[in-house]
Amino acid sequence: MTQTLRPLIAANWKMHGDLSWASKPTDFDRVYPAAERQHLDVLICPPATILASLADGGVLKGGQDCHAAVSGAHTGDMSSEMLKDAGASYVIVGHSERRAGGDTCADVNAKAEAVTRAGLVPIICVGETEDQRDAGNAQAVVSKQITDSVPDIADYVIAYEPVWAIGTGKTATPEDVDEMHNAIRAQVGAGVRLLYGGSVKPANAKDLLSLANVNGALIGGAGLEMDSLADIARAAPKA
Numbered sequence: 001m002t003q004t005l006r007p008l009i010a011a012n013w014k015m016h017g018d019l020s021w022a023s024k025p026t027d028f029d030r031v032y033p034a035a036e037r038q039h040l041d042v043l044i045c046p047p048a049t050i051l052a053s054l055a056d057g058g059v060l061k062g063g064q065d066c067h068a069a070v071s072g073a074h075t076g077d078m079s080s081e082m083l084k085d086a087g088a089s090y091v092i093v094g095h096s097e098r099r100a101g102g103d104t105c106a107d108v109n110a111k112a113e114a115v116t117r118a119g120l121v122p123i124i125c126v127g128e129t130e131d132q133r134d135a136g137n138a139q140a141v142v143s144k145q146i147t148d149s150v151p152d153i154a155d156y157v158i159a160y161e162p163v164w165a166i167g168t169g170k171t172a173t174p175e176d177v178d179e180m181h182n183a184i185r186a187q188v189g190a191g192v193r194l195l196y197g198g199s200v201k202p203a204n205a206k207d208l209l210s211l212a213n214v215n216g217a218l219i220g221g222a223g224l225e226m227d228s229l230a231d232i233a234r235a236a237p238k239a
């Protein structure tokens with residue numbers, strides 16, 4: 001049932017970085033040259049203001065969110081087509097920080113469909129809160145989020161990010177991640193890459209990335225420095 005999927009190591013810079021950060025992919029390539037990482041994809045999702053200026057460095061580029069429409073009177077928003085124009089090949093949708101800002105599963109579903117429409121790949125984020133986990137509902141919550149947030153599309157990535165583990169330094173145990181990812185795999189099938197996110201760092205990357213149904217990571221804080229992003233990427237298994 002499990003097939004070997006190319007690891008995806010994705011850095012979400014959130015609201016960090018100015019134009020002086022545009023050269024960071026070159027720094028990344030210096031510490032972990034492209035020739036040594038043919039077995040994996042590295043993705044950087046910077047603030048949209050930097051996206052078009054981001055150096056190549058042999059990394060993929062992505063957006064952190066999008067509007068579902070192609071264009072229109074939506075002040076402050078941007079479409080997947082615009083992100084594609086600026087160099088994106090992936091777009092994160094449904095991050096818990098966007099869901100906390102009001103995005104519902106229906107919104108996330110429409111955004112993921114829009115990303116596909118633009119010819120890009122959505123990274124659809126799901127994850128339970130601490131209360132939901134404590135109540136024993138983690139798997140049911142995540143399963144329902146997937147049912148409601150994933151449109152009828154062929155090419156997408158799921159990022160499982162327990163809300164209580166994001167930016168807190170608390171990582172889910174490998175056992176918890178394994179259990180959840182096995183359940184997600186059973187729901188979405190063999191071909192979808194499943195990322196874990198939530199306080200991934202060099203010290204815990206190997207334990208998490210070696211789990212059978214973990215095909216990569218979505219990294220916040222530890223993805224801002226290219227040395228630590230490279231250390232995490234090096235922990236991804238070579239098929």
Ligand code: PGA
Pocket residue numbers: 012161165166167168169197198199200218219220221222
């Ligand atoms: P973190 O963020 O690695 O800083 O916990 C993860 C995320 O929000 O994707």
